[in-house]
Amino acid sequence: MNKVRLMLMLVGLLALSGAALADGHVVEIEYWQYNFGARVDAMNALIEQFHEANPDVRVVHNSDIPYANFRDELAASAPAGVGPDVVTLFYGWIPAFVDAGYLVPLPAEDFPEEWIESHFSPMVANSKFEGSYWAVPTAVRSLALFWNKDIFEAAGLDPEAPPTTLDEFVEIAIATTTYDGDAEIMNITQQGYAPQLSGQAHHWFREVLLRQHGGVPYNEDNTEVLWGSDEGCAAFAWLASFETEHKTGSNDLFNGATESFITGTAALHIDGSFRLGTIARNNPELNYGVAELPVGPNGERSTFGSYWTHGITRRAAGDEARMDAATRFLQFITTAEAGALWVDMVGELPAQLESAGDPDLVADSRLGPFAAGLEYAHATFFADESQQRQHLIDAFDLIRLGGMDACDALAEGAALEQALLDDFWAGRG
Amino acid sequence: MFHMTVARRKMLWAYIFLAIPIVFFAVIRIYPAFFAFAMSLFDYNPLAIDQPYVGLENYETLLAEMNKPRSVTRAAFINTAGYIILGMPLQLLIALLIALMLNEIRSFVTLFRLAFFLPFVTSTIAVSWVFRWLYQPQFGLFNVLLKAFELPQQPFLNNPKQALASILAVVIWQGLGFAVVIFLAGLKHIPRVYYEAARVDGATRWQTFRNITLPLLNPSIVYLVVLQSISFLRMFAPVLAMTDQGDGGPLNSTTTVVLRVYREAFQRLNMGYAAALTVVLFCIILLVTIFQLRVTTRRTN
Structure with missing residues (x-):
């Protein structure tokens, strides 16, 4: 008798929960990004706003993945049949x-394409691949020059006058380097400028120095490596x-170099x-300033x-x-307002020009130079x-370690890269 | 069938209990291993739905890479060979010398043994990072010492000529404790009467070592040669932790096959090629082990 009652109760419960689901029509979608405190908080704030405006969608925010494992986790989730509906990826x-x-x-x-191209920073056009847009960002980043004001002062330089040209950059780097003994790398006690190719210096070379030396990194359709040219060689040297x-x-x-x-042991940093x-x-405590990159x-x-960008x-x-919910969510997190929230909470620049041109942002002594750069920024394909x-x-x-000539070393790298691009484009239209 | 003796029933239960870890082992270790063999025949991208069959293409790419002068795959195989050829004999030699000395001392025995064993139970990543700082060009301890003795400072990890040796030194040191313990156990098993007999016969220390200690230590040596070789062939974590961005540089001078497998599989999502690399590494480990067992397990009289 007891058993029968228990059964009846269970059946009743099941029916109830089924009815609740059918009635609510709540679509649940997943959004994934890597774990970075400020980004997680900003996205949580956006999701909260989105839930208010869209009570029929529930977004599950998965941000428990460390930066270094993000790709691995996506790769592992796909064959398992789980994973995000909206995902944040590096544009590259x-x-x-x-x-x-x-x-x-x-x-x-x-x-719409025209809307993306007219409203977003020009670098976003890089998300276009094989004729379509696959992702759109909330925020973008650019490079700028960081300088240590205390070191400038100690070297007898004006702490408010960062280098504005490449020549000045060299002069100041030399003037701010100190040694314990002869002027040798191993004797350096304070660095003027240290190039870190594994950091941002490879970007500085490809998209900035090379262009300033009269070259371009790749041809129009990104099938040919052009940074091995004479201009490239001059910039790299x-x-x-x-x-x-x-x-x-x-x-x-x-x-x-970054550390x-x-x-506080380096004067200049990109x-x-x-x-x-x-x-x-x-x-x-670091007493530093930020300026646009030297011309x-x-x-x-x-x-x-x-930029990190979001795709479906x-x-x-x-x-x-789900597709409908994901589309609405993606629209919501890529508005100019979302970008404004993002710059406040994360410090990355709004991807939409409308908020990136905000006078307060442009006037900001540290974010301003980055925002100014968005106009003339290039994103590498x-x-x-x-x-x-x-x-x-x-x-x-x-x-630097093999004593090779800059042009020869660069030519070798360019040949390897050309092979990589040939392989990449092989069999495409 | 249902009327089993107690002994039979006990045995049946023993099999049932033993079956659980075997099933676990088969699913978690054996199946993925075979799956890697299959994977190496596909253009396997975990993000994609279709994994096209490409036959031996991944192996052909690997072979082509091996013939390119500055290829990273080729560097990985050459470096891995370097790690095992230099590392394994050096580690065992040092461990044997330490074990022989530890076998002689009578006081503070535990303290000394602990000192040699401690690095082995320390996390590899922690050890690697500490050494990364010790090797640091300006304020790293080694260079501070060199400078104090007015010797030229060394780039260590930052120079392609010194980087492999610098990493190898750490790995040898860290694994020493394990080899020492195995050697000590082997030494304890040699009956003292042999040494007493040798002394009565007037054998020199070298003769005693050459004719008694070394041959009777052979089982320990075989065990260690095989095990340590495999461990050197699988070098990964120290290189990941001690090189800039964990990339096995500078100029690929420290990269290993396993590091390449990891990079190809999880950074480039090129799992088919990564699987082909693991299959080749598996074959190398198998051949090296068989060869070592053949050569080292000679009968001792």
């Missing part, structure tokens, strides 16, 4: 994720000279806006732009309701970001 990964069929093109009626000739610093010293600047947060957390010999301005996965596309970075790291090491 898009070709690989498109090739795998992991992303679906953004629905054209919700994200200029970069290498800090270590080989001027002896103003090396990434081998002070646990790396050296953060701890880095992205995300570094403002790192400095604030690790050495809030080239003929006054050319350029900077490297990059084939998992969402498999179900109409990457077929395989880590390999393409490695080619320049190796070319640089061949010069």
